[in-house]
Amino acid sequence: MVRRARLGRRLTQAQLGQLTGYSSAQVSRYERGISPLTDVDVLRRFCTALDIPVAEVGLAEAVSEQYSMAARQTGTTAYPRLSPPKVDILRQEDDVRRRAFLALSATSAAGLPVLGEQSASSSPQTTAADALVGGIRDAMLGLNDPGSDTTNGMPRPLSAQLRLVIEQDAGCRYRSLAQTLPALIRAGHQMTESGCVPTEETTSGDAHEAVLAQAYLVATRVLIKFGDQPLGWMAADRARQLATDRDDALLAGEATRQLAVLARRSGWTDQALSIALSVADDPRLRRAGREGTAMRGLLVQSAAYTAAKIGDGQGMRELTTEAAVIAAGLADGPVVRRYVGGFTPATVALHRISAETSTGDPVTALATAHALTPSRLPTIERRARYWGDVATAQALRGDRDECLRALLAAEHLAPEETHARPAIRALISGLLMSGRTTPDLRALASRSRVSP
Template structure:
């Protein structure tokens, strides 16, 4: 329905969602009928009307205004822009394309101890070579500074994104895809020493190939590399670089034209928005992407990505203090997982999507909602051995450790952290969330030999 000449709907003390609901009911449309016209599911239209999902996005508001004949001004919109010969006249918000890095040779130490940094990077290089199966020149095993892995990985990703790696050999395109598969395997198995060498080099080499016109942007290699970098930076609580990586992931995903990559980039932007405290924007990013026609009309992988996006929105609801909304959205994600038959899909997106990963996500969400007893109850339905990766198993034990800590069950918290360390020592030692948890245990009560040893290994207590 054309909104031109439409009647104005009173907007005093009425939310946009209430205006939409009023206009829909007046025209005797069901949620499903309005969703079919606007391109959203009935559930999403209901969330917009009830304010569960903030109705703030200009594109979404225009869709409802056009479909229901609501005057744009009633929804806080300006009139449609002037369009001449198929072009919008006036300011636009086109997303900029990403140029290849052009920075030449540098010799900076960035304020770090040069000797210590060179030693760390040498050790990490040996670790990466070993992980790749290449022979080592030395017969001895170098010491692994796992507590410092996070800082080293952040530093190397920073330099790669700034174009400061100048000694990178550029292999053929097929070899780069193999390297990406190895980098993803490093992430899933929590081999961060290897990842700290492999992923930055991959990003630099992929940029060089894309700049040479090899068309890797269309194959999604750069997008997938930046998506992995974003996940790692989020895990390491490096939000500043995380935004930079997520921005590039979005650009390269858009360039690839792959709906799954575009949706995953939106999911990671939503995670960063949530961590910044922008709950309304995070919810809008996730749920709008979940209802994109490109996902709704796709196959099982697209359905799984929708589930991951709805999961992300559930976690945001928990962080915003809306436990009921969190559980409603989690139930919606669980229903999608059940419809997919229980198989884990999209292992490289958010750790995979299946009924058990939805349940694991519920453990984290209940913790965020401030209900450790509900988190532990949810954890009882998760068999760690059935989780799809080492990284997800480490997340499970860290989540239940968090719940035990909030309940002041110190011994059980420490046992859970030791279990996480057993499965994924590099993840446990490098992750800031674990460091914070261990620091809290040190200052909040009695210490044991086990706790002091763990504290030393994660780098919060001098040996």
């Protein structure tokens, strides 16, 4: 029926994919029956795109409010009307920070240079960031194996290593993570390639492949944060492949979300939207209980940020509202996932702060921030991110003093995060270059190894 309707409207599979938010390959799989077209929301989406009366596929005419919201955001309105990538988008991922520096330097002398990512990152990064990225790279390439992670001379179980890695990542303890995460990646490969039978410590949902996939998810987030996108692509793809081999929809969903982030950072915004929104409608996630619901929300939230990056404020707010509704509707409260950091109403609000700033609206961003209590965020890393996002919004407003206060609050929570993260270092550089300095600013710059 779908194929006949598509041909009757003289649409290609790619065009139908644009209307429904799927790839042409997925449309082909639906039409050939390889992927079952049985999910109610997916059926409604195709009916809407092709003007098929829903009664013909056995659905009721009444459309629930929840579906109506999803259709508005991912059907034939929000997604297709987003503009395709432009050259300036491909080259200006950090446009918000550039505008922030321009605002900060508005009262400075004409011609004062404004630092972007390239000039800000010309200073050496901290040892913690270098060691962590270098350690991940060597572990992924099978180089410089320093030996197994041990406890009292005995190898530490993979599940215990994973718990330690997640704890260090959530706490922004990158010097320690530079040792444990590469060791976990090596150990995971050794166990997986040797065909070892999981021990008692790893049988309860932590088989070797699942642990290795989660290690790669942590690695991907770190690599994205510290700007090593080529290695990030490799880590995310390895995580996705491991999850696919295990038929683990949750792990695959998170790996796909990270791939969508990487696509957005490469300027492939249409693809990033399609990836996130298509996987958010995977029926397997709808059958995966609360964690599946949280994963869907995270994917919608990722799409919202992509919409913000291309200047679609309305689309961003619609998608953010959907993510907030999903978070508020989780049974038994929020879901805090081990390798993600959590999906709660507070984390949705956190993402909106950054998204509103990206659309050039620091006033709304700061209003969102003021309505959010940072202690409600589930990890130290997320709380430090809150203050970093507030600093960016204050910089865009041109408020140097409040920007510095927010940066110092971020440093107080997570010094290694603040000193190493390129976005924060760029903000510090902007403050140094755009006007008067204070002892607090000079001290922060020194601790972060940022020079004027």
